[in-house]
Amino acid sequence: MKRLLTLVFAALFTCMAHGQGKTELTFYYPIAVGGPLTKVIDGYAAGFEKEHPNVKVNAVYAGNYDDTRIRALAAHKAGQPAQLSVLFSIDLYELLEQDLIVPFDEVATSAEDKAWLKSFHPALMLNGTYKGKVYGIPFQRSTIVLYWNKDAFKEAGLDPEKPPANWNEMRAMAAKLVKKDGSGNVSRWGVMVPSTGYPYWMFQAFSRQNGQDLMNPEGNRTNFTHPDVINALQYWTDLGRKHGVMPAGTVEWGTLRQNFVEGKTAMMWHTTGNLTAVKDGAKFAFGVSMLPAAKQRGSPTGGGNWYLFKKSTPAERKAAFEFIKWITAPERAADWSIATGYVAVSPAAYDTPKLKTYVSGFPAAAVARDQFKFATPELSTFQTGRVRKSLDDAIQAALTGSKTPAEALTAAQTEAERLLKPYR
Amino acid sequence: MRHIYGWLLLLPAAILLVGFTHYPALATLADSFFSAGTALRPSRFVGLDNYAALADDPVFWQVLKNNFWFALGTIPTSIALALLMALWVNARLPGRALVRLSYFTPTVLPMIAVANLWLYFYTPQIGLLDKVTGLFGVPSHNWLGNPDTVMGCVIAMTIWKEAGFFMIFYLAALQALPPELEEAARIEGASRGYFFWRVTFPLLMPTTLFVLVNATINSFKLVDHLFILTKGGPDNASNLLLYYVYQVAFSYLDTAYAATLTVVLLTLLAVFAVLQFRMIERRVHYR
Numbered sequence: 001m002k003r004l005l006t007l008v009f010a011a012l013f014t015c016m017a018h019g020q021g022k023t024e025l026t027f028y029y030p031i032a033v034g035g036p037l038t039k040v041i042d043g044y045a046a047g048f049e050k051e052h053p054n055v056k057v058n059a060v061y062a063g064n065y066d067d068t069r070i071r072a073l074a075a076h077k078a079g080q081p082a083q084l085s086v087l088f089s090i091d092l093y094e095l096l097e098q099d100l101i102v103p104f105d106e107v108a109t110s111a112e113d114k115a116w117l118k119s120f121h122p123a124l125m126l127n128g129t130y131k132g133k134v135y136g137i138p139f140q141r142s143t144i145v146l147y148w149n150k151d152a153f154k155e156a157g158l159d160p161e162k163p164p165a166n167w168n169e170m171r172a173m174a175a176k177l178v179k180k181d182g183s184g185n186v187s188r189w190g191v192m193v194p195s196t197g198y199p200y201w202m203f204q205a206f207s208r209q210n211g212q213d214l215m216n217p218e219g220n221r222t223n224f225t226h227p228d229v230i231n232a233l234q235y236w237t238d239l240g241r242k243h244g245v246m247p248a249g250t251v252e253w254g255t256l257r258q259n260f261v262e263g264k265t266a267m268m269w270h271t272t273g274n275l276t277a278v279k280d281g282a283k284f285a286f287g288v289s290m291l292p293a294a295k296q297r298g299s300p301t302g303g304g305n306w307y308l309f310k311k312s313t314p315a316e317r318k319a320a321f322e323f324i325k326w327i328t329a330p331e332r333a334a335d336w337s338i339a340t341g342y343v344a345v346s347p348a349a350y351d352t353p354k355l356k357t358y359v360s361g362f363p364a365a366a367v368a369r370d371q372f373k374f375a376t377p378e379l380s381t382f383q384t385g386r387v388r389k390s391l392d393d394a395i396q397a398a399l400t401g402s403k404t405p406a407e408a409l410t411a412a413q414t415e416a417e418r419l420l421k422p423y424r
Numbered sequence: 425m426r427h428i429y430g431w432l433l434l435l436p437a438a439i440l441l442v443g444f445t446h447y448p449a450l451a452t453l454a455d456s457f458f459s460a461g462t463a464l465r466p467s468r469f470v471g472l473d474n475y476a477a478l479a480d481d482p483v484f485w486q487v488l489k490n491n492f493w494f495a496l497g498t499i500p501t502s503i504a505l506a507l508l509m510a511l512w513v514n515a516r517l518p519g520r521a522l523v524r525l526s527y528f529t530p531t532v533l534p535m536i537a538v539a540n541l542w543l544y545f546y547t548p549q550i551g552l553l554d555k556v557t558g559l560f561g562v563p564s565h566n567w568l569g570n571p572d573t574v575m576g577c578v579i580a581m582t583i584w585k586e587a588g589f590f591m592i593f594y595l596a597a598l599q600a601l602p603p604e605l606e607e608a609a610r611i612e613g614a615s616r617g618y619f620f621w622r623v624t625f626p627l628l629m630p631t632t633l634f635v636l637v638n639a640t641i642n643s644f645k646l647v648d649h650l651f652i653l654t655k656g657g658p659d660n661a662s663n664l665l666l667y668y669v670y671q672v673a674f675s676y677l678d679t680a681y682a683a684t685l686t687v688v689l690l691t692l693l694a695v696f697a698v699l700q701f702r703m704i705e706r707r708v709h710y711r
Contacts, residue, residue: 070674094677097465185563187549196569196657247548249569250658255547264549385676393483396658400571 023319026058028075028085030068030304040339048326055319065304069094072309076100081311084320086139089127089305090380093219096130097382101307103133107321116325120346121369126217126377128305136305137324138345140336142272143299143368143375144205146292150285152177152188152266163267163289167209167235170267170292174245177266190245191267192260193236197253199395200379200388201300202269205291206232208298208376214391219381220423224391224413225406232294233405237398249400257281271302272368275341279362288364290371297374303342334358343368383419390415449690455683467680474684484685486660487668490575494664495643497579498586503635505587507628510594511620524595531589539652542581543568546653568654571661578662581649586642590635597631598624633704640696644689665689 031037038061045057062068065088072085076098087095095101108117120138128136150160156176164170174190181187193202204214210232215222223229240246246265260268261281269291270278278286291299306324308317326332330348334355337344349355350369359366381387394408403411456474461467478484513524530538545552546567554564567577601624609619647667650656656663656671666689673682 066674183561183563185558185561196655247564247566247569249566251566252543252547252568254652255543255550258547258550262550383676385671386678389671389675392657393659400569400658400661402571402659 022054022056023315024056024058025084025316025320025323026060026082027320028060028062028068028072028082028087030063030065030086030088031061037340040336044327044332048323051326052319052322055323057323065091073098073100076309076311081309083312083316084306084308084324086304087307089136089138089141089301089303090378090384092128092130092135092305092380093382093384095307096135100309101135102310102317103135104137104308104321105133107308107317108134113325119348120328121343121372123301123372123375123377124343124345127301127380129217130219136307137328139304139306139328140340140342141301141303141305141345142342143301143371144202144269144291145272145275145299145367145371146267146269146289147260147274147278148267148287148289149260149263149265149282150287152263152284156266160285161287163287164292166292167294171239171243171245174239174267175243178245186244186247188263189247189265191239191269192246192251192256192265193239193269194253194256195250195395195399198302199250200391201302203233203236203391203395204300204376204379205269205298206236206294208300208374209291209294209296210235211295213376214379215381219384220420222381222387222391222413222416222420224394224409224416228295230406230409233395233398233409235294236395237401237405240399241401250396272343273303273341275364279364288367290367290374297371299371299375300378301372301375302378337365341365343372381416381420382423386419387416452683452686452690455680456687458680460678460680470680474681477681478684478688483660483663483668487656487663487665490661490663491644491665493575494579494582495640497575498582498643499636499639502583502586502590503632503639505583506590506635507594509587509591510598513591514595514598527588527591529588530585531592533585535585535646535648536652538581538585539649542577542649543653546577568662569658571658574654574658574662578649578653581653582643582646586639590639593631593635594628597628601627629704633700636704637697637700640700641693644693 029041031041038059041059041061045059048057049055060071060082062071068085069087069091072082072087075081104117108114117134124138124141125134125136128134128138146163148163153160153173156173156179158173158176164173170191177188177190178186179188195202200214207214207229210228212223212226212228212232214224214229240248256265256268256270257274257277259265260270261278261283263284272288275288290297306328308320308324312320328345330344330346330352331354333344333346333349334352336342337349337355338358344350344355350359350366379388379391390412394403394412397403397408398405457469457471458467459465459470459473509527513520513527517523533541544550548554548564548566548569551567553567558564565573567573605623605627606619609623614622644664644666647664647670650662650664650667654662656667665685669682669685669689672678672685
């Protein structure tokens with residue numbers, strides 16, 4: 001009975017919508033209600049409606065990535081699915097397993113649309129591609145960069161314009177940058193790499209730099225026990241526990257920016273998403289560079305992608321596709337990058353006059369883009385929450401000294417093997 | 425007719441209780457015997473498999489152990505502090521309202537706000553704690569980043585948050601005590617300590633029982649601060665049972681295993697409640 005009623009209502013609504021010739025789109029967007037970016041997103045929605053008068057776009061602001069995924073899944077189960085959404089780029093396998101999304105290849109059939117699919121930075125497409133099909137279009141994406149305090153470099157007798165290019169340099173420079181007070185207590189650390197919140201993300205950078213990726217593109221195998229991966233964790237651990245250039249134990253993600261801005265650490269690894277906040281907060285000259293290299297440079301990408309949901313009418317899906325094309329177009333991507341600090345998703349966006357001017361005045365804004373050459377997709381597998389947590393635990397166990405890097409990573413690999421076996 | 429009238433009166437509360445307490449509890453129990461379903465792998469009956477996985481899960485045993493220490497660390501201290509503060513602000517002292525208010529302030533603050541405050545207290549170097557200890561030349565300490573100290577930090581914050589709340593109950597109970605008792609005791613020449621242990625404390629037992637039950641439940645129920653302070657880290661050193669349930673349900677999307685953990689949590693709390701009521705009720709004098 002209830003189902004029948006729902007059907008009748010659905011039919012009624014469809015008729016009404018068709019009667020007015022208007023398609024209504026709803027999307028979930030991962031930001032807290034009233035956050036500073038809601039205005040920007042609302043502005044885009046209004047701009048699109050102006051150019052496409054027969055489409056109405058509703059943005060639903062749903063909190064952080066986890067909350068947004070939960071709300072999108074719940075709405076789907078309740079029978080009121082959104083037609084499109086911005087969700088965590090690494091939610092891909094979860095969404096596939098729930099059978100919620102369709103590949104963009106299904107709607108991008110014209111030659112022009114196929115070319116559009118190839119217009120983004122290739123590094124940003126990796127997290128959204130499965131078995132050769134594109135499920136995620138990059139939108140708010142970031143990488144990890146190195147921030148350094150030029151005044152502290154000068155004080156320690158280092159060239160303030162020359163950030164460390166490799167691991168040895170970073171360790172040596174950090175050792176010079178450590179400052180102790182009269183009684184031998186550290187008043188400024190050499191470098192800090194955050195290890196709460198997203199330890200796996202930082203660790204991906206270390207292992208990529210040491211020549212290894214942590215998972216395969218099919219998302220059903222992990223590579224935590226390769227000797228180079230273990231050495232990468234050893235290097236990270238030694239910075240704190242052996243060389244004393246970073247605090248021993250874990251470094252809090254949430255307060256790290258404050259530490260840097262107050263001069264308590266001379267260098268930090270952090271997301272590009274912090275760029276604008278550091279720029280506003282730092283009372284000293286600072287620089288932003290790519291992360292240092294071991295065998296090569298490297299950083300994972302991060303952030304959110306656009307997804308197309310399965311439950312939608314052909315008209316809605318077409319409108320949703322149009323909207324995604326519109327909002328990721330070079331002019332908008334440039335505008336979005338300036339407003340937020342996220343990277344602009346296509347090379348064409350960096351050729352727009354607006355972004356060109358901005359980058360020439362503030363070169364740090366282009367570092368993330370240049371680092372794409374060395375980027376690797378963010379850790380994402382089937383059972384991704386559990387696999388990520390076992391790696392996070394391993395990293396923290398090594399950093400706090402309760403296990404050696406080899407022991408910790410072996411435990412994580414065993415757990416990941418158990419979880420991923422059914423997916424091969 | 426009287427029966428119908430009685431049932432009608434019970435109905436609103438009964439609907440809410442059944443709908444939001446008893447039915448979800450039973451549904452959780454049922455879910456714990458099934459596997460977590462996705463669109464591609466529908467949920468199926470697995471019997472006690474989830475419970476076997478639980479017994480094999482080292483994180484589960486660790487969070488259980490953590491929860492035990494958390495309870496042991498927070499309950500006695502916060503109750504003792506609450507009683508002490510209540511006795512203190514019940515006395516006639518100048519600015520009594522102000523003192524009461526300031527003891528109660530932590531309770532008024534939302535837990536998330538409290539956790540954000542304390543995150544900055546504990547932050548190495550720039551945090552309040554390190555700045556104060558730094559004055560005495562004590563080296564900076566990574567309070568939340570060290571598995572040995574993180575639980576102590578969380579416990580200290582929880583006591584600070586809870587004691588004021590329990591104080592209110594003690595204060596109310598103290599004010600309900602008839603003043604004749606104290607006058608009589610004074611005439612008999614009883615010392616203040618004797619009076620407290622032989623008269624006040626026994627008369628406060630109903631309140632103590634109430635506070636004890638609440639503190640126990642809270643030690644399993646309060647996890648808001650973990651979202652801000654530690655996310656259960658480092659390496660699960662500050663993870664608690666309910667936070668683990670959240671992680672399993674919403675981060676791993678394994679609702680079946682989350683249901684299993686919830687059943688364990690509910691059973692534990694039920695057992696504690698029964699034990700507390702049975703053991704202590706014998707020593708409680710209700711007037």
